[in-house]
Amino acid sequence: QSALTQPPSASGSPGRSVTISCTGSSSDIGRYNYVSWYQQHPGKAPKLIIYEVTERPSGVSDRFSGSKSGNTASLTVSRLQAEDEADYYCSSYAGSNFYVFGPGTKVTV
Amino acid sequence: QVQLVQSGAEVKKTGDSVKVSCQASPYYFTDYGFTWVRQAPGRGLQWMGWINTHNGNTNYARKLQDRLSLTRDRSTSTLYMELKTLKSDDTAVYYCARGKTSDYDSGAYEVWGQGTMVAVTS
Numbered sequence: 001q002s003a004l005t006q007p008p009s010a011s012g013s014p015g016r017s018v019t020i021s022c023t024g025s026s027s028d029i030g031r032y033n034y035v036s037w038y039q040q041h042p043g044k045a046p047k048l049i050i051y052e053v054t055e056r057p058s059g060v061s062d063r064f065s066g067s068k069s070g071n072t073a074s075l076t077v078s079r080l081q082a083e084d085e086a087d088y089y090c091s092s093y094a095g096s097n098f099y100v101f102g103p104g105t106k107v108t109v
Numbered sequence: 110q111v112q113l114v115q116s117g118a119e120v121k122k123t124g125d126s127v128k129v130s131c132q133a134s135p136y137y138f139t140d141y142g143f144t145w146v147r148q149a150p151g152r153g154l155q156w157m158g159w160i161n162t163h164n165g166n167t168n169y170a171r172k173l174q175d176r177l178s179l180t181r182d183r184s185t186s187t188l189y190m191e192l193k194t195l196k197s198d199d200t201a202v203y204y205c206a207r208g209k210t211s212d213y214d215s216g217a218y219e220v221w222g223q224g225t226m227v228a229v230t231s
Contacts, residue, residue, distance in 0.1 A: 034216040038154070045204055045224055046146075046154065051217030089154050091216055097168035099156040099216050101146075 004028070004090055004102035011108040012080045020105045022073045022090030028100060030071040034093035037066055037075045040104075041086045050075060077107065085109045113205050113222035120228045125195050129225045131188040131205030138186040139163050142208045144218055145179060145190045147201040155201075159214040160188065168214060195229045202226050 005023045012018035022029065022037075029035055035053045038046035048057050050066035053073065063078045073092070077084050090102040116130040131143070145157040158169040160179040167179045178191040188205055203225045206218035 036216050036218075038218075040154075045221035046206075046218075047221075048217055048219050051209070051215070055217075057217075057219055091154070091156065093214075093216055097159075097214065098170055099144075099214065101154040101156060104153040 004092060004100055006088075006090060006102040006105045008103070009106045009108065012077075014080050014082065014109060016080055017076055017078045018080060018107060019074050019076045020088055020090075020107070022075070022092075022102050024071050024073075024092055024094075024100075026071060028071075028092040028094040029068065029073050031095070032093040033068070034099075035066070035068060035073045036091045037064075037073075038089045038091070039084075039086045040089065046089065080109050082109055113207065113220055115203075115205060115222040115225045118226040118228070120230065121195050123195055123197060123229055123231050125229075126191060126193040127195060127227050128189055128191040129203050129205075129227070131190070131222050133186045133188065133207070135186040138181075139183065140211055142211050142214055143181075143188050144206050144208060144214060146204045146206060146218070148204070148224075149198065149201040152201075157190070157203075159208070161211055162188075163211050192227075195227075197229050197231060200227065200229045 037050040040046040049064045053068045087104045094100045114132045144159045176193045180189045205222040207220040209215045209217045
């Protein structure tokens with residue numbers, strides 16, 4: 001099964017922006033637009049914040065945005081707030097009816 | 110109310126099987142597909158498999174397909190995840206999650222259960 005890579009950590013000051021990358025291959029991110037991003041606070045279940053590369057679920061702040069270029073997807077968190085401090089995971093469809101998650105990025109504000 | 114309620118924590122021995130349940134609302138049970146994801150302590154998320162609640166069709170992660178069984182009971186709006194021949198590295202929190210459609214796994218899991226801790230000891 002394919003693997004996605006994410007930086008282990010990222011940080012930004014309150015009010016600034018941080019961008020997290022998620023690099024896959026031409027078999028997953030590069031081929032399909034089923035890229036999602038999840039936010040997870042310690043001890044909590046993950047929360048969907050972006051799906052289908054750029055779409056935001058109802059109720060998710062517009063400070064979260066997603067994009068994709070080639071085999072790399074990115075999540076940008078704008079106007080950072082203290083509550084954005086969490087782990088962020090990307091996932092992508094990898095063909096043959098299975099999905100793969102990235103290893104996660106810990107964001108520090 | 111949109112929520113998924115999972116069964117309680119389990120402690121198992123290596124070689125045992127575990128069956129975790131996930132109860133959904135009957136109002137939307139067959140409108141969506143459901144996925145199972147697990148997370149070992151201090152580790153990332155791992156996609157395990159998906160089930161179509163209409164017809165029971167399933168997709169499994171290759172590494173787990175010989176030991177994993179996802180089923181559903183439409184009469185009680187309950188999903189089940191059974192993992193057999195448990196190993197120590199199956200120790201994890203197991204989550205059920207609801208997708209956006211019943212037709213295929215969209216990868217967009219909007220609603221999550223609270224998680225079920227499964228500890229496997231030797």
